[in-house]
Amino acid sequence: MTITITTTVFTDEVLARAAGLVKDSYRPVWTGASGEESTGESVARHLEAGAVVLKADGWTRTSSYGLAPSAELPAIESMSTRAMVREVLLEVREETAATAPRTLSMALDHTARGEDGDTDTRDVAYEVLTLVVRALTGHDQARATAWAERQHRTHEDVTALLAAGARFARTYGPGSIAGTDQAA
Numbered sequence: 001m002t003i004t005i006t007t008t009v010f011t012d013e014v015l016a017r018a019a020g021l022v023k024d025s026y027r028p029v030w031t032g033a034s035g036e037e038s039t040g041e042s043v044a045r046h047l048e049a050g051a052v053v054l055k056a057d058g059w060t061r062t063s064s065y066g067l068a069p070s071a072e073l074p075a076i077e078s079m080s081t082r083a084m085v086r087e088v089l090l091e092v093r094e095e096t097a098a099t100a101p102r103t104l105s106m107a108l109d110h111t112a113r114g115e116d117g118d119t120d121t122r123d124v125a126y127e128v129l130t131l132v133v134r135a136l137t138g139h140d141q142a143r144a145t146a147w148a149e150r151q152h153r154t155h156e157d158v159t160a161l162l163a164a165g166a167r168f169a170r171t172y173g174p175g176s177i178a179g180t181d182q183a184a
Helices: 012-024 040-057 081-095 104-112 119-137 144-148 155-172
Strands: none
Touching: 012 119, 012 155, 040 104, 040 119, 040 155, 104 119, 104 144, 104 155, 119 144, 119 155, 144 155
């Protein structure tokens, strides 16, 4: 069974429902761990930069932190410490290569270390995406990262979610006309 999400799924109605969830939130949505509020524009830039990372590096549903099941490991007993450290460093380098496909979380984390975001905008971006997914699914425990990791999810689905999150942030976030009374 293939389920395809298109940008038409993230309608203005879905975003308006997400804005209602902001009002009902028990904690400030737009405030990060620094204690400072992020503007809707800064969060939108973070989300869009995350989409650019996924376009450039590729998207993967989940990350794999181990060797491929078919990878043959050298016998540890026969390796010197230097050879073991070298093998570990090569594996880490390969896993973290800039061109390696990234998950949604990895793309947002990567963006937090660049010019288009920081840890506050990353945390708020996660919250925004989760609100959009909750509004889309109608489930109050839905999470954006889990949504993006479903087996049938596609790169286009995740890109559409990021675009919807950016649209939501610009429309309802602090600094926007609609967000002036919803910055809670």
